[in-house]
Amino acid sequence: MSELIISALPTLLQGLGITLLLSVAAIIGSTLLGLLAAVLRTSGLPVAKQIAVLYTELFRGTPVLITLMFIYFGIAYFGYEINLFAAGILGLSIYQGAYIAEVFRAGIEAVPKGQWEVSWILGLSKRQTFMNVVLPQTRGIVLPPLVGQYLSLIKDTSIVSMIGMSELMHQGQAIVDRIGQPVVIYGLVSLLYFAVCFPLSRWVQHHQTRSQLS
Amino acid sequence: MSYQWLTLWRYADTFLSAAWLTLQVTLIAFALAVALGLISALAKSSPLALVRWVSHCYVEFIRNTPVLLQIFIIFFGLPSLGITMSAFTAGVLALGINVGAYLSETFRAGIQSVPKGQLEAAWVLGIPRRQVFMSVVLPQAARAVWPAIINNLIQLLLGTSLLSAIALPELTGTATVINARTLLYIQTFSIVTVVYLLFSNVFSWLGNVAGRRMFHPALVTSKKRTIGWCPKKWLSNSVKGGNS
Numbered sequence: 008m009s010e011l012i013i014s015a016l017p018t019l020l021q022g023l024g025i026t027l028l029l030s031v032a033a034i035i036g037s038t039l040l041g042l043l044a045a046v047l048r049t050s051g052l053p054v055a056k057q058i059a060v061l062y063t064e065l066f067r068g069t070p071v072l073i074t075l076m077f078i079y080f081g082i083a084y085f086g087y088e089i090n091l092f093a094a095g096i097l098g099l100s101i102y103q104g105a106y107i108a109e110v111f112r113a114g115i116e117a118v119p120k121g122q123w124e125v126s127w128i129l130g131l132s133k134r135q136t137f138m139n140v141v142l143p144q145t146r147g148i149v150l151p152p153l154v155g156q157y158l159s160l161i162k163d164t165s166i167v168s169m170i171g172m173s174e175l176m177h178q179g180q181a182i183v184d185r186i187g188q189p190v191v192i193y194g195l196v197s198l199l200y201f202a203v204c205f206p207l208s209r210w211v212q213h214h215q216t217r218s219q220l221s
Numbered sequence: 222m223s224y225q226w227l228t229l230w231r232y233a234d235t236f237l238s239a240a241w242l243t244l245q246v247t248l249i250a251f252a253l254a255v256a257l258g259l260i261s262a263l264a265k266s267s268p269l270a271l272v273r274w275v276s277h278c279y280v281e282f283i284r285n286t287p288v289l290l291q292i293f294i295i296f297f298g299l300p301s302l303g304i305t306m307s308a309f310t311a312g313v314l315a316l317g318i319n320v321g322a323y324l325s326e327t328f329r330a331g332i333q334s335v336p337k338g339q340l341e342a343a344w345v346l347g348i349p350r351r352q353v354f355m356s357v358v359l360p361q362a363a364r365a366v367w368p369a370i371i372n373n374l375i376q377l378l379l380g381t382s383l384l385s386a387i388a389l390p391e392l393t394g395t396a397t398v399i400n401a402r403t404l405l406y407i408q409t410f411s412i413v414t415v416v417y418l419l420f421s422n423v424f425s426w427l428g429n430v431a432g433r434r435m436f437h438p439a440l441v442t443s444k445k446r447t448i449g450w451c452p453k454k455w456l457s458n459s460v461k462g463g464n465s
Binding site for chain 1: 281282284285286287288289290293294297298301302375379380381382383385386393396397400404406407410413414417418421422
């Protein structure tokens with residue numbers, strides 16, 4: 008068994024590298040998208056707000072697998088080609104962005120409205136108010152659930168294997184297809200995912216209880 | 222354009238039975254998840270260290286690995302240990318175990334939200350422990366975390382799409398089969414998306430209705446899961462509420 012593990016480990020670690028790369032790219036994409044959607048939703052601009060609501064409700068009510076397939080096969084359907092890696096980043100960013108938008112919205116709405124008015128009286132522009140007054144205050148409320156969403160994003164990267172991306176999950180499957188031993192290989196794969204996710208989830212738990220106590 | 226939809230109309234029965242299968246898996250797995258979650262939440266406050274440890278390991282392992290991997294371990298891994306099961310059973314088991322771990326944390330948060338003084342008061346009144354749990358703690362705990370429970374149900378519904386990986390003909394699996402036959406990707410995925418949206422919105426609507434009727438005082442959730450073009454007065458609701 009140890010021989011099996013030693014021979015499988017390099018391939019799995021390579022897969023883990025791709026998983027991490029995909030995760031980081033999608034974390035950046037989904038955070039930007041989520042922040043944009045949250046700003047539009049709380050902005051009060053009639054059409055922009057409606058679009059943001061439609062976006063969050065649409066993706067929070069459909070599976071991530073459908074989103075990924077829609078992007079990957081849908082773009083091919085219209086005769087364009089999209090790189091698998093790009094489709095994965097795009098799909099995960101759009102999907103998690105919808106959840107992250109709700110996280111940011113809760114944070115923005117927790118800041119009292121009076122502060123907007125005070126900033127206006129002090130002569131700050133809307134942009135300045137948002138960037139320098141509102142956003143810094145949301146940190147404590149937003150950060151724990153935000154990292155929680157990153158955690159589920161990292162786990163969701165395994166679903167990109169279903170459209171053929173060779174990340175950690177897919178590499179594990181490939182090894183099982185070749186030499187069998189599903190229990191050992193999938194056990195190893197879960198340990199690798201666990202090693203990445205566990206520290207993050209501990210961090211989230213710690214900070215959640217702290218913010219609840221205060 | 223219209224002939225494409227006519228082509229798909231031939232598959233109406235297939236879509237319907239797929240939707241029914243998705244619903245079945247969701248509900249059976251959720252029943253399992255509630256049972257597992259409740260047992261695991263109670264086990265965490267057990268006097269036996271071993272019981273607490275097992276529950277802790279269960280929750281941490283499940284919550285920190287992808288659900289797709291858990292499905293694969295149950296469907297492809299267990300047969301090599303001599304346990305074989307159908308895709309349906311494996312799917313229900315995997316999703317039930319997965320969501321059970323999340324529910325365990327939800328239930329525990331709910332139980333902890335009940336003030337300790339009430340337990341002491343119940344003890345002073347001489348009410349048996351079992352009855353205290355069933356009629357004092359549980360109703361209040363359920364009310365405190367009701368929206369989170371409904372969210373877990375919706376996450377389970379969305380998770381059933383992954384069972385297409387073990388060839389269960391639920392909505393997503395059926396969509397890929399019909400795609401392979403008709404090549405109408407956009408149309409097929411649109412139909413399936415609408416069905417998922419319908420299910421998840423119906424679940425959350427039922428959850429809100431049940432929350433208002435079942436608990437005392439009635440639970441009014443500020444968070445609405447409605448699609449973009451809903452009346453304006455619903456939208457202002459979510460701004461006023463400031464969900465935490």
